[in-house]
Amino acid sequence: MNENEMMSLELAEAAEALARGEVTSVELTQAAIARARHLGPKLNCFALLDAADALREAEKADGERKDRKAAGPLHGVPLAHKDLFYRAGKIVACGSKIRKDFVPETTATVLERLSAAGAVNVGALHMAEFAFSPTGFNEHYGHARNPWNPEHVPGGSSSGSGAAVAARIVFGSLGTDTGGSLRHPAAMCGLTGLKPTLTRVSRAGVMPLSHSLDCVGPLARSARDCARLLEVIAGADRADPTSSARPVPHYEALLAGGARGLRIGVPRSYYYEAVSAEIKKALDESLEALRGLGARVAPVDVPDMNFINSLAHVLMSVEAATIHRKWLERQREDYADQVRARIEPGLFYPATRYCEALAMRATLTKEYIDTALQDVDVLHIPAIPVPVPTIEETTRGHPTDVGRVIGLMGHCTRGINYLGLPSVSVPAGFDTKGLPVAFQLVGRPFAEAKLLRAAHAYQQVTDWHRRSPALASPS
Amino acid sequence: MSKSALEPIAAELQAVPLSDAEVARAVALTGPTNQRVREVADARLRFEDEPALYLACLRDEADDR
Numbered sequence: 001m002n003e004n005e006m007m008s009l010e011l012a013e014a015a016e017a018l019a020r021g022e023v024t025s026v027e028l029t030q031a032a033i034a035r036a037r038h039l040g041p042k043l044n045c046f047a048l049l050d051a052a053d054a055l056r057e058a059e060k061a062d063g064e065r066k067d068r069k070a071a072g073p074l075h076g077v078p079l080a081h082k083d084l085f086y087r088a089g090k091i092v093a094c095g096s097k098i099r100k101d102f103v104p105e106t107t108a109t110v111l112e113r114l115s116a117a118g119a120v121n122v123g124a125l126h127m128a129e130f131a132f133s134p135t136g137f138n139e140h141y142g143h144a145r146n147p148w149n150p151e152h153v154p155g156g157s158s159s160g161s162g163a164a165v166a167a168r169i170v171f172g173s174l175g176t177d178t179g180g181s182l183r184h185p186a187a188m189c190g191l192t193g194l195k196p197t198l199t200r201v202s203r204a205g206v207m208p209l210s211h212s213l214d215c216v217g218p219l220a221r222s223a224r225d226c227a228r229l230l231e232v233i234a235g236a237d238r239a240d241p242t243s244s245a246r247p248v249p250h251y252e253a254l255l256a257g258g259a260r261g262l263r264i265g266v267p268r269s270y271y272y273e274a275v276s277a278e279i280k281k282a283l284d285e286s287l288e289a290l291r292g293l294g295a296r297v298a299p300v301d302v303p304d305m306n307f308i309n310s311l312a313h314v315l316m317s318v319e320a321a322t323i324h325r326k327w328l329e330r331q332r333e334d335y336a337d338q339v340r341a342r343i344e345p346g347l348f349y350p351a352t353r354y355c356e357a358l359a360m361r362a363t364l365t366k367e368y369i370d371t372a373l374q375d376v377d378v379l380h381i382p383a384i385p386v387p388v389p390t391i392e393e394t395t396r397g398h399p400t401d402v403g404r405v406i407g408l409m410g411h412c413t414r415g416i417n418y419l420g421l422p423s424v425s426v427p428a429g430f431d432t433k434g435l436p437v438a439f440q441l442v443g444r445p446f447a448e449a450k451l452l453r454a455a456h457a458y459q460q461v462t463d464w465h466r467r468s469p470a471l472a473s474p475s
Numbered sequence: 476m477s478k479s480a481l482e483p484i485a486a487e488l489q490a491v492p493l494s495d496a497e498v499a500r501a502v503a504l505t506g507p508t509n510q511r512v513r514e515v516a517d518a519r520l521r522f523e524d525e526p527a528l529y530l531a532c533l534r535d536e537a538d539d540r
Contacts (some may be wrong), residue, residue, distance in 0.1 A: 197533065242530075246537070307515060310508045317505075344497065345504040353509055356516040358526040363519070365529065369536050420533055447538030 003031045004473050010466075011077060011171035011225035012252070018065070018076045025065075025076030025120060029058035032078040032122050035169040039471060043145045043154070045163035047083040047093060048124040054078065057120040064118075073228055075118030081174040082158045083124035084131065084207040085111050094207045095127040095157075097140045097334045098327050108205030109240065110174055110216055110233045117232045122170055125160025130324070131176060131209045132339045133157055134184045134409035135394045139336035143391050146188060147469040148435050152388045155188035155409075157181040161219045162189035168472040172220035172229055176206060178213045178316060180413025183425040186219050187383035187438035190427045192455060192465060193219040194226045197445045198420035199244040201230075202237035210319040211242075212358065213312065213417040222465050223424065223455035227251035230448060246446060254449040259457035260294030262450075264441075265376035270305040274411050275385040282429040282437040283382060286458065290380070293457050300379070302372045305415045308364060312418035314349055314357040321346025365419045373444055378454055382412050383438035387431040416442055424451045427464040436464075 001023055009017060017023045033051045040046040061076035084094045086104035093100045111121070126144045128137055136144035136159030144159035146152040147167040154163045158175025162185025165173050175182045177195040186193025194217045201216040208214055218229035228251075235248040266287065272280070287297055320343045327334070328343065335343070372379055389405050396402070416423050423442045431437055441451045459465050 199530065199533065244533075246534075307511065310511050313508055314512060341500070341504075345501050348501045348505045349509060353512050353516075355526075356512055356520055358529070359520055359524040360516065361526065362528040362532040363524060365532050366536060420529070444538035445533040445536050450538060 003034070006031050007035065007168040008468065008473070009171070010221045012222075012228050014171050015074060015077050015228070019071065025058040025061040025078075026055065028076065029054050029078045029120050029122065032170055035167070036122060036164075039147075039167045039169055040164075042150065042471070043147055043163040043167055044142050045126050045144055045154075045160040045167070045169070046080070046123055047095070047126050047141070047160065048091065050090070050121065050123045054120055054122045061118055061120060072117035073232060074114060076120060077118070077172075078120045078122045078170050079114065079172050080122040080125050080164055080170045081111070082127045082161050082176060084127060084176065085174060086205040086207070087111055090124070092124065092207070095129045095131070095138050095141065098331055099207075104205070106205050109202040109237045111205070113233050114174075125158075125164055125173060127160055128157035129336055129339045130207070131157035131178060131181055132342050134180055134406060135159075135389070135391075136185070137338060137395060139338070143395070145391070146388065146435070147471055148190065149433065151390050151392075152435055153188065153391055153394055155184035155186070155388070158185050158219060161185055162191060165189070165191055165219055165221065166469060166472070168468055172218060172225055174216060174229070174233070175219050176209070177215045177217055177417065178209045179312065179417050180410050182215075182217050182219055183383055183413050183423060183440060184409055186425040188388045188436060190436035190464065190467065191219055191221060192223050192226050192427065193217065193425045194230060194448065194452070195416070195423045196230065196234065196448055197244075197422045199242055200422070200446065200448065201234050202240040202243045204237055204239035208319075208323060210316040212315045212319060215417070222459055223426070223452045224252060224255060226424070227255055227452045227456070230452075244446075249449045251449050251452055255453050255456040257453045258293065259290055259454050262290070262295040262378065262454055263376040264290060264295050264297045265300035265372060265379045266297060267302045267372065267379060267381060268299050270302055271381040271385075271412050274408055275382050276387060278387065278431050279382055279385060279437055282431075283380070283439050286426075286428040286439050287380060289458060289461055290454070293461060295454070297380070298376060300372050300376060303364065303367050308368075308415040308418050311357040311360065311364070312414050314353055315418065317343065317346030318349050318354045319346070361418065365421075368419050369444055377443065377450055378447070379442040381440050381442065383425040383440045384409055385411050387433065387437075388435040412440060421445060422448050422451055424455050426455045426458060429464055
């Protein structure tokens, strides 16, 4: 296999090729490092390339394979992750100036689980400062770029994850999602991204943005890849008392069920209010493909999502302000204006408002499920309602215009975090400028297996997720 | 705008070095949401509602179908 052939494989296919001896972990890792060196600067997607450690891990993986030691589901597969997962002894800057020298003493549970499954870590990936941007904006380290067109944003805040996986530098990545930060880069870079149910995946050793909303999840090329990664990282963790003790299903084995009989709800209001014509067309075509697989589609109602978004804003800004208050007092100038502006409102909500936002959560989540998901298995909604914007559209011009564009990025995602529901972003085509389009499937709590099964069925009859940007396949 | 106009905010937060313009911006950003959440809480929040019920809700409403 040449480099392009190797790096065109999906994550699960690469793991299978390794198991069959068709390729070695050292070969894959060398290719990943070469691509990181070549494409990384063009896309500004790496925070730290850890070539020496990666090659050491790859040699170890190949040695274990040779010695016929038990191999995990990610044995020898090179990955890289958003730069907010703590790794003992390594700088984890969280996209910030404030933590540019921060070296944690512990390692995030999810990284330990990936290592135990055999994954090779190539480095840490670019992210928005402290995860505060849906586009990939970072004043300190520069804007990450979209591999489909570097003039466009890659989505954020897991911006490097989206760019690096889409550019075929690594086979998958972990990110976090507080208001859409996994689903935005997945949608904008043509990848599959899963925000699990709140509590499904441990957050121990992960720089928080908002304790009530943060989720850790996988970003990869296909639903099958996401299933494999989720199965490794999900499950109870003593280091995170909020993590669910619910057993972890065999997500990958459950993909085979298909979409026949799946009941899909399409909301009558809110989600489609801001959708552009070309995005709507792609979404309609994806519904047709799902119908063709035997799914039944029906209109459904949803509660007042604008109000739910307001509650999400209260939780996010108050919790972020609590985390950042001391730094805001002492190192205020070390935050980008755009980031500080999102944290500071949290200083001015009364405690009663914050408690009200938390207290209404159970009622509103149940109401959402009873209204929107009562008679269907999943909701089908846009991931982002408009074409992927350019970097210029989200950074220059009148603040009102910039704010409107950035606000639209989270229109269909942020309320899902308040409700804590699982959601997967699935590639569904390309807009007229050649940038990816995506839909989301949203389910009841812990419906990850169902969401991934539906996405996998769709990906068996479409090839959007297999297409790669031109720069990832140099001739 | 004086910070004392932001009734009520904790004394420790009065020390956060924000200019009047930034305080005004924060008030503009939080004001409508503040009012909206308050109105709905007045109308809907019950004495029995408390945050711990949320995790139970996730368990009770789990997808087992």
